[in-house]
Amino acid sequence: MTDRSRRWGRVGALLRKEWRQLFRDPKTKRIIFVSPIIQLLLFGYAVNTDVHRVATWVVDHEGSATSRALQDALTAGGYFRIVGRSDRPADLARALDRGDAVIGIEIPPAFGGDLAAGRSPAVQVLVDGTNSNTGTVAQGYVTRIVQRFGTERAAGPNRPAAGVDLVARAWYNPGLTSLVYNVPAVLGALVFMMSLLLIGLAVVRERELGTLEQLLVSPLTPGELMLGKTLPVAAVALIDLVLVATVAILWFEVPFRGSPVALVLATLLFALAALGMGLLISTVSRTQQEAFMAMFLLILPALILSGFMYPIHTMPEAFQALTLVNPVRWYIEIVRALFLKGATVAELWRPYLALTLMGIGVFAVATWRFRRAVG
Amino acid sequence: MTVAVEVRDLTRRFGTFTAVDAVSFTVERGSIFGFLGPNGAGKTTTIKMLSGLLRPTAGRALVAGLDVAAEPSRVRERIGYMSQRFSLYADLAVEENIRLFAGLYGVAGPRFAARRDWVLTMAGLTGREAEYAGDLPLGFKQRLALGCAVLHEPPLLFLDEPTSGVDPVARRAFWDLIDGLAQAGTTVLVSTHYLEEAEFCHRLILMNRGRLIAEGDPPGVRRLMREPIWAFLPDDAPRAVEALRREPAVLEAAMFGRAVHAVLKPEADAERAVPAALGAAGIGFRDLARIEPSLEDVFVALVRREGGAVVD
16 A cells, blocks of 8 residues: 555545544534524524514604604504504603603694694604614614605795705615625624534544544544544535525525635635634643633634624724634625625635635644644 | 563653653563553553653653654554553444544455454454444453554554453453463553552563662562561451551561561561560461562562652
C-alpha cells in the first residue's frame, strides 16, 4: 500500500465512525434535525415585529358619519382592530393600563364639523410604549391614516392644491414583514451553533471518554484527525442549510432570488470559521461542561453583534467595529442579500472576502493549536 | 539479546513536579516487562512517553529501534496500546470497533478477515458481532480492547493498568492471553499496581515517586530485600503488633489476617528477639518461622531503605 492510500484509509475509517456515531445517538439526531425546524418555526411565528390587527380602543365624542368613516379607514388596512369603545376618556386609559389595547384614539366632539369648515381638528392618539417596537410602528401607521383622512376630507383653504405627495415603497420586502427578514438570519444562527456544538462535542467527548488517546496512539496524524472530525460536521451544517431553507421557502414563502451555489459557497466558508472556533474551544476544554461554557460565552455576543436581531447601524461605533471580525455578521449579510435581493457573489465580494479571510485565519490558528494540543 | 526498547535518562516534568525522573532500562524482545509501583509512581507517564503520547522533557527512548521523539508516527505503526479505560466506542458494535481499528492501521483484504476472526475467537465474541461494545460485560470489553490493540500484529504492545477493575478470574485469563502473545514474539510492556501480577512478568522495574528503585526478574527483585521476614500466629494480633513495634530489633510489624509479619534488622536474632518481646507483654504465640518476602514487602522495604515515603 502506498502512503497516500494508507492515509485515505485512515481518514475513511474515522469518517465512517464519526458518521455512524452522529446518526446513531437519538439525542444528536434530534439536535441535528428537529431543533433547526423548531427554531425556524419560533422565529417565523413567535418573533414577530409586524403591526397586524393591533388592539385599538376608540373614544368617539362626536358619533357622526365622518368620525365613523375615520374608524373605518383605520381598520380597513388590517393593521388595527377595534376592541372596545366608550365615550369616557377614563375607559381608554384603563384599557391601556390593563393591556387590553395598545392604541387609544380620542375623536373630539366637533371633528366632522371642523373638517367641513376647513379648520384642523386635533385627534388624540395614545400608544402603549412598553412594547416600543410595535408601539412605534403602530403610531406611525395611525398618524399617516389620520393625516390622509384629513387631507381627503378637508375643504377650503386647508386643502393642499398641488403639494408634494411622498410615496414610500420598501424594496425587496414590500410588506416589510419581519418573517422575510428574520428567516434567512435564522440560517446564520443555526449553522453557527450547529458547527460549534457538534465539533466541540466530537472532540471533547472523546477526550472525556479516553478514546481520543486511543486515536492519538494510532498512525492517524493530527491533520487527518481534524479532517475526519470536521468533514461530517460540515456535512451536517449543509444538511441543516437545505432543511431550513426548504421550510423557509415552501412553508413561510420567503423568496429566494439568488443562486443556490452562492449560498452553499458562503455556508462552507462560514462553517470553516465556525469549525475553527469549535476546534479552538476543544483544545482548551477538558470536559464537555467547560466546552459548553466557552461556547455559550462565544455564541451570545456573536449573535448580538451580527445584525441578527438588532440592526448594526444603531450600535455604538466601537461595537460596530467589533462586528467586522464577526463571521456571523458577514454570513447573515450574504444570506439576506441572496434571499431577498438576488445579489450575486460579485456584488457581495466584500462579505465573501471577509468570510474567506476569517475562515482560513481561524482554521489555521485552530490547526496549529490542535497539533500542539494533541501532537 | 535483541533489544526492543531502550530508555536512557527519560524525564518528564509538569511544571515544577517531576513525574518521571531520569529513568533508564532496556527491554528484551519477546519478553513481558512490568512497571510496578503505587498510583502516582510515574508508570503511566513513562508508558505515554514510550508510545508517543507525551514528549519527554529530557532523555531518550528508542522503541523498535526508532527515536520516539523524532519519529512518533513511525513508532505508532509498530505499537499496540491499551489503557485502563479499554478505549472502545460504546456506541459502536463489536464489528464496527474492529473495522475502525483495521482502517486506522491499514489492515485490509484477506488479512482483515483473518484478523477479525482471530479477535472474535480470542475475545469469545463470535456470533455477537452486532452487539454494542458498551453493552458487553467488563471482561469481554477488556479482551475486545486487547484484540483491537493487537489487530495489526504490532511487534510491541503497551498495556497501561489493563486489569484494573476486572475480577480475579478474568484477570488470570487475561494474563494467559498476554503470555500467549509474548510467546508468539510480541514484546509486552505492562504497568500494574497489583504487585502480585509481577509474577507474570519476565522482568520488572519498581517505581516510586518518578524514580526507578529496583530492577530484575521477580526472584532477583525479591532477593534485593536483605531484611528477614518472620511470621507467627499470636493469641492477640493487635497487641502483638504493638509489642513488636516497641522492640528495637524490629523494623516493621503488621497484621496479615490472624497472623503477624515482622521485618527485622539483618543482624538481629529473630528467634530470641520476637519471643522475648511477646513474652514481656504476656502474649502467647505459635508457628514462628522465616518466610519468603512478597513483592509488596520488598517494595516497602526498598522505599524505607531510601528514607522516602510511599506515595499513595
